[in-house]
Amino acid sequence: MTAKINVGGVYKDMxxxxxxxxxxxxPVDTIFNNIGGVWKTAYTSFPGVYLYKEGxxxxxxxxxxxxxxxxxxxxxxxxxxxxxxxGPKQAITINAATVNLIDLTDYDIFYGELSTTASAANCVLQxxxxxxxxxxxxxxxxxxQARELISVDISAITxxxxxxxxxxxxxxxxxxxxxE
Numbered sequence: 001m002t003a004k005i006n007v008g009g010v011y012k013d014m015x016x017x018x019x020x021x022x023x024x025x026x027p028v029d030t031i032f033n034n035i036g037g038v039w040k041t042a043y044t045s046f047p048g049v050y051l052y053k054e055g056x057x058x059x060x061x062x063x064x065x066x067x068x069x070x071x072x073x074x075x076x077x078x079x080x081x082x083x084x085x086x087g088p089k090q091a092i093t094i095n096a097a098t099v100n101l102i103d104l105t106d107y108d109i110f111y112g113e114l115s116t117t118a119s120a121a122n123c124v125l126q127x128x129x130x131x132x133x134x135x136x137x138x139x140x141x142x143x144x145q146a147r148e149l150i151s152v153d154i155s156a157i158t159x160x161x162x163x164x165x166x167x168x169x170x171x172x173x174x175x176x177x178x179x180e
Contacts, residue, residue: 048111048180051098051163055082065163066100071131087171089117094167096174097131101160107179108155110138110163115147118170125152125177126164137161147175154179 051065052058058068058079070077070086075094078085086096104110104127116123120142127138140152165174 048178049107050176050178051102052084052174052177054113054175058084064100064102065098067098068096069099069131071095071097071164072134082175084174085171086165086167086174089170091169093122093134095126095128095131095164096166096172097126097128097162097164102163102179103160104154104179105158108153109180110152110154111149111176111178111180112151112165112174113147113149113176114142114165115173115175116142116145116167116170118145118167118172120144120148122168122170123172124166125150126162126166127152127154127157128162128164131162131164147173149176 049064051061052068053060068077068084071094073090073092073094075086075090075096076088077096078087084096086094110125110127112125114123114125123142123145124136124139126136128136137157138152138154140150142148142150163177163179165172165177
């Protein structure tokens with residue numbers, strides 16, 4: 001479904017969304033409207049739902065995530081201007097998970113862009129039922145320590161689950177995370 005806008009009584013497709021910032025038209029992924037004190041998506045060219053987006057305040061997505069919690073061992077989440085870092089290095093798998101359970105019924109793929117100081121196989125994206133245990137409903141590991149986009153097939157998963165990233169024996173840096 002394409003979003004439409006009323007221009008002079010004629011509804012036109014919104015296929016290229018731009019905003020004027022200091023006299024320069026710049027493309028944007030999403031436009032929000034405040035309706036009755038609640039921010040709602042008015043238009044988006046992005047096919048998914050962000051849980052975390054590089055360079056944006058992580059609280060922008062609290063309506064869905066409820067925020068982030070560090071679990072297992074003694075991990076700390078550091079929110080920087082462009083990323084989220086999970087550490088410090090520990091001899092146990094630590095994770096950063098959504099505070100809220102998220103309904104995955106209408107999504108097929110869970111994406112994350114991460115890097116790690118650990119062995120690549122020790123840094124993963126996870127769908128979890130319980131953030132306090134290592135077990136996952138679905139999981140995918142990095143294949144390199146460098147920044148990498150990976151995905152988890154969640155097409156067969158329904159209902160409420162936590163979304164997380166985890167690392168063993170190192171730190172993990174999250175740049176972007178979304179559901180499609």
